[in-house]
Amino acid sequence: MTRERRYDRTVAYERDVDEHRHEYPEFGYERRLAALAAALDDADVDGAVLPNYIDLTYFAGSGQPMNLYVPAGSPEAARVFVRRGMGFAEQEVGLPDQQVRHGGLSALAEYVSEVGAVGTVGLPTDVVPVSLGDKLAEALDATVVGISDLLLDLRAVKSGEEIGMLKTAATLYEHAHAGIRARAAPGVTEKEVAGAVSDRLVSAGMDDRVFFRRWDARLPAAGLIASGDTLPLISGHAMTITGTGTSRSMPWGPSNRRLEAGDFLVADLALNYAGYHGDVARTYVVGEATEEQREWFDLTLAIHEAARDAIEPGVAAETPYLAARERAVAAGVEDWLCGYAEMQAPYIGHGIGLEVDEEPTLMQGNTEEIEEGMVVTVEPKLVHPDRGAVMIEDDYLVTATGVERLSTMPHELFEIPVDAVDT
Known part of the structure; x- marks a missing residue:
């Protein structure tokens, strides 16, 4: 008769708990x-x-x-x-x-x-x-x-190992992009697009939860996805393009709105890989982009580049925002930079790491110095109730001479062919 082994403690003492995890x-x-x-x-x-x-x-x-x-x-x-x-x-x-x-x-x-x-x-x-x-x-x-x-x-300030983890996290957006391209089409809801995004990301190894420092912060698994007439509806839960969500307890994120041809669609995703976070956003058009939509995108990209180029060790954390604001004023779109009316924020990005929202915060009034080895996002958006909204967000490592981009998606206004999408 085989005698049953007695367990005086759990087998976690004896087995490798990291065996089936990502490398750390x-x-x-x-x-x-x-x-x-x-x-x-x-x-x-x-x-x-x-x-x-x-x-x-x-x-x-x-x-x-x-x-x-x-x-x-x-x-x-x-x-x-x-x-x-x-x-x-x-x-x-x-x-x-x-x-x-x-x-x-x-x-x-x-x-x-x-x-x-x-x-x-x-x-x-x-x-x-x-x-x-x-x-x-x-x-x-x-x-x-x-x-x-x-x-x-x-x-x-991040170590080399942390920077590697953050870069891996940022590259996960490529899988989200593939999910958006495969699912978005006229008649499909934002929530259905989010489902395709979530499926691609989790299958690619993303943890389906993101970590925030704030006690009251939460985010849908597929991040923030908004389109068409939900784009100018900015919930109070974040200084970004939020969407409306599907409930009052989660009043931001993808909704049940159905996409229409000609819509802008914005996807802003926090990406958790083994605890470290990327934060990337891109803008799409359902169908062929109009000249006005391309102009709105090009203005946003120019503002993004102005903020990015202002980042270097020793400058105040408000400097990238002030550079973005100056570029927006020159283009006459300052009233629509990072929100509008009472929901406009004097803010252009933040640090990332084990949490999505780390220091430094790149906003007006923050005199903290940016240091080499920090990793920050740059996330301008132009939000207009009639023209729609565009957002471009990337993750940057602060180097001795400027920045190195960790996220990998091209700076493009992506068109989704309405006759070539698997619905």
């Missing part, structure tokens, strides 16, 4: 922790606790349910306390074994009391609930201070 680089987690510990010291914060899965992925290598404690100035004393999924965490966390422990908030508090009490503890207060901050303050007998800006600043 071994980032320099100890170096990242050292930078964080030094930044905390400079900010006069005694220590930090990171419970958010994105910050955990960046600084420790795993998004499992856990807390990372980092004392100021002492990265070797940092510890990860894993609440659940220890079998996964032991393989994923990129720190020495002695820095990974099992336990929750009480275990963390006990460790802190052993190595030295803290008066202030940093927490990413933009992404954790107040109740967790209250529990942490009570457990450590410390004052909670927000360190979100500190964390985002440390993440803003």
Whole structure:
């Protein structure tokens, strides 16, 4: 008789949890922790606790349910306390074994009391609930201070491995493009086009969820797809061409509107590959583009190029927007740049990485300096209630002399032949 094996722990301890995943680089987690510990010291914060899965992925290598404690100035004393999924965490966390422990908030508090009490503890207060901050303050007998800006600043300049991941993510738009070309046609709904896009992207390896820093942000799996008379309907959920969505709880994205010959169609997609994001947008015409539509596209492209050419290390993050605005004024279309009326935004792009919306934000008034190694989007759009809307968004690596484009789609106004589409 074969005796059944007794399992004292889950098989995740024994089997390779990465076997069926995308390849993932071994980032320099100890170096990242050292930078964080030094930044905390400079900010006069005694220590930090990171419970958010994105910050955990960046600084420790795993998004499992856990807390990372980092004392100021002492990265070797940092510890990860894993609440659940220890079998996964032991393989994923990129720190020495002695820095990974099992336990929750009480275990963390006990460790802190052993190595030295803290008066202030940093927490990413933009992404954790107040109740967790209250529990942490009570457990450590410390004052909670927000360190979100500190964390985002440390993440803003990308390593070579991160840039490779971001480039792979950006190239996924080619699959979305193929889905749009195959499905868009008169009579087909925006939602049906989105279905074809989502199918192509997920089949090509995209994760069907995108990560935002904002607590209230969400996005349809196929991104934002809008057409015709939905294009000037700008929902308050983003500074972009939003569409209307299909419900009041998700009031942006593709709707049930049916495409018509002659429509502009705009697709703005956040693309998640193994946690890193591309953000690419292109514009299409259902059928043959008119001269007026081509003129509207050419103006948008000129504005895009003006913003792109203004990016270099050392300039303020508002500089690309101001350059775009200057080009729009010269063309007499400033009233339609990045929205119109009360929904116009003084904004032209943002950083990307483990989240879609990272620093820096390229908008008027932001004097933060752009640095070599940052990866940013440039996403001008011209939105007019009568002329329609055009958007061109690409992802750029900031180099020593300017930028390198990571996204790969041509800068074209794509026509969708109405008699050659599989409907």
